[in-house]
Amino acid sequence: MVRRRPGYPGRMHHEHREPELPPARGPVSAAVTAYLRDTGPLPRAEDVGGATAYGDDLQLALYLCYELHYRGFAGVAAQREWDPDLLRVRSALEHRFLSTLRADTPGHDSLDDALAALLVEPVHGTGVSHYLRDEGELWQLREYAAQRSLYHLKEADPHAWVLPRLWGRAKAAMAAVEFDEWGGGRAERVHARLFAGLMSDLGLDTAYGRYLDAASAEVLATVNLMSLFGLHRALRGALVGHFAAVEITSSPGSRRLAEALRRTGAGPAAQFFYDEHVEADAVHEQVVRHDVIGGLLDEEPHLAADVAFGIDATGYLEDRLGARLLADWRAGRSSLRTPLAQEVTGIS
Amino acid sequence: MPNVPSDAPRPGPPRRVTMQRRGPILVDGPVEVELEDGTTVFSDRFRVALCTCRRSRRYPWCDTSHRERA
Numbered sequence: 001m002v003r004r005r006p007g008y009p010g011r012m013h014h015e016h017r018e019p020e021l022p023p024a025r026g027p028v029s030a031a032v033t034a035y036l037r038d039t040g041p042l043p044r045a046e047d048v049g050g051a052t053a054y055g056d057d058l059q060l061a062l063y064l065c066y067e068l069h070y071r072g073f074a075g076v077a078a079q080r081e082w083d084p085d086l087l088r089v090r091s092a093l094e095h096r097f098l099s100t101l102r103a104d105t106p107g108h109d110s111l112d113d114a115l116a117a118l119l120v121e122p123v124h125g126t127g128v129s130h131y132l133r134d135e136g137e138l139w140q141l142r143e144y145a146a147q148r149s150l151y152h153l154k155e156a157d158p159h160a161w162v163l164p165r166l167w168g169r170a171k172a173a174m175a176a177v178e179f180d181e182w183g184g185g186r187a188e189r190v191h192a193r194l195f196a197g198l199m200s201d202l203g204l205d206t207a208y209g210r211y212l213d214a215a216s217a218e219v220l221a222t223v224n225l226m227s228l229f230g231l232h233r234a235l236r237g238a239l240v241g242h243f244a245a246v247e248i249t250s251s252p253g254s255r256r257l258a259e260a261l262r263r264t265g266a267g268p269a270a271q272f273f274y275d276e277h278v279e280a281d282a283v284h285e286q287v288v289r290h291d292v293i294g295g296l297l298d299e300e301p302h303l304a305a306d307v308a309f310g311i312d313a314t315g316y317l318e319d320r321l322g323a324r325l326l327a328d329w330r331a332g333r334s335s336l337r338t339p340l341a342q343e344v345t346g347i348s
Numbered sequence: 349m350p351n352v353p354s355d356a357p358r359p360g361p362p363r364r365v366t367m368q369r370r371g372p373i374l375v376d377g378p379v380e381v382e383l384e385d386g387t388t389v390f391s392d393r394f395r396v397a398l399c400t401c402r403r404s405r406r407y408p409w410c411d412t413s414h415r416e417r418a
Contacts, residue, residue, distance in 0.1 A: 119415055119416070120417070120418045121415045121416070121417045180393060184393070184394070251411060252415070279406055279409050279410075279411065282372070282411055282412050283374075283410070285412070286371065286372065286374055286397055287395060290366075
C-alpha cells in the first residue's frame with residue numbers, strides 16, 4: 001500500500017484515487033464546482049430556483065454535494081462535507097427535488113398495494129432489462145453498465161446511513177442484508193467489486209466516478225434519491241421503501257441482464273454479477289419485506305406512508321430512466337453525454 | 349475418564365425454518381442441501397431461500413419464479 005502525499009499522485013491503486021470534478025452542466029453546478037475548488041461563490045438563489053428539478057444542472061449540483069459524504073473529489077478539502085454555506089445550498093436543491101418528486105410520483109393508496117404491485121411479474125414486460133435481454137447489443141450493455149456504475153461502484157453504501165435510525169428486528173435484518181451486499185466479510189465478494197469485474201469484462205474503466213460526466217441526468221436522479229433518503233433521518237421510512245423496491249425488483253431483472261450478457265458473450269465476471277443478484281436478492285427481498293419493513297412498522301407504524309412513498313418514488317425515477325434509455329437506443333443514439341472509448345480487444 | 353452428564357454436549361437452540369404458502373422456505377445459513385440425485389449444493393449466505401414452487405431455474409435456491417404473472 002502506498003501512502004498518499006498531497007500533490008503527489010504516487011502509484012496508488014485506482015480505487016483509492018479521488019475522482020476528478022466533472023465539467024459543469026449549467027450555472028448551478030458551475031458555481032458549486034467553483035466553490036468546491038475555492039475559485040468562486042456559491043450559486044445564486046435565483047439560479048437554484050430557476051433550475052429544472054430533474055435537469056442536468058440541478059441533479060449534478062446535488063450529486064456533487066452528496067458525493068462529499070462518500071469519496072469526495074480530487075483537490076476538494078474533505079472539510080467541505082460539513083461546510084454550512086454549502087449545506088444551505090444543498091438543502092435548497094433537495095427541497096426542489098423532493099417537492100417536485102412528491103407532486104409528480106403516482107402513489108399507491110396503501111403500502112400493501114405498493115408492495116403487491118412490485119410482486120407481480122409482467123408476462124410481456126417492456127422495461128430496459130426486457131429490451132436488453134431480447135435485442136440488446138453489446139454497445140448498449142456497455143452504456144448501461146457505465147450509467148449504472150454511479151451506483152453499483154458504491155452498491156449498498158447509501159443505505160448504510162439508515163442503520164443508526166433503526167432498532168431491533170429492522171436494524172438486525174437491514175445489517176444482515178447490507179453485510180451480504182458487502183461480501184459477507186470477503187473483500188472479493190463485495191458487490192461493488194463484482195460490478196468492477198463486470199465493467200472489466202465489458203472493456204470499461206473501473207475507476208470510481210469515471211463515468212460521472214457521461215451519466216445522464218436521469219441516472220443522477222436515481223442515485224441522488226438514495227443519498228437524499230439515506231442522509232435524512234426524517235426520510236428513514238422512504239429509504240426503507242426504496243431499498244425494498246430495489247431488492248424486490250432486482251432478482252427477475254438481474255436474470256434478464258445475465259441472459260443479455262450471456263447472449264452477447266460479455267464474459268464470466270459480467271454474468272456472475274447478475275447471477276449472484278438473482279439468488280441474493282431473492283433472499284434479500286424476503287428479509288426486507290418481513291423483517292426490515294415489518295420491524296420498522298412494529299416500532300413506528302406512522303411511517304407506512306413514507307415507506308410507500310419510497311417505493312413509488314423509486315419506481316417513478318426508474319421509469320423515467322428506462323424511458324430515456326430506450327428512446328435513445330431505439331433511435332440508434334448513445335444514451336451517454338460523452339461517448340465511450342472504443343471497445344478493448346477480447347470482447348466479442 | 350468418562351463424561352459426566354453435565355459435560356454432555358447440549359443441543360443449541362433449534363434452527364428456525366420459516367414456511368410460507370406462497371414463497372420459498374427461509375433457513376438460516378450456512379446450508380447444505382442434498383438433492384434427489386444424491387449431489388449436494390452449499391450456500392453460506394446468512395439466510396437462504398429454498399424453492400418450493402419447483403419453477404426456479406436455480407433450484408434448489410429461490411429465484412422469485414413463484415411470483416404471480418400478469
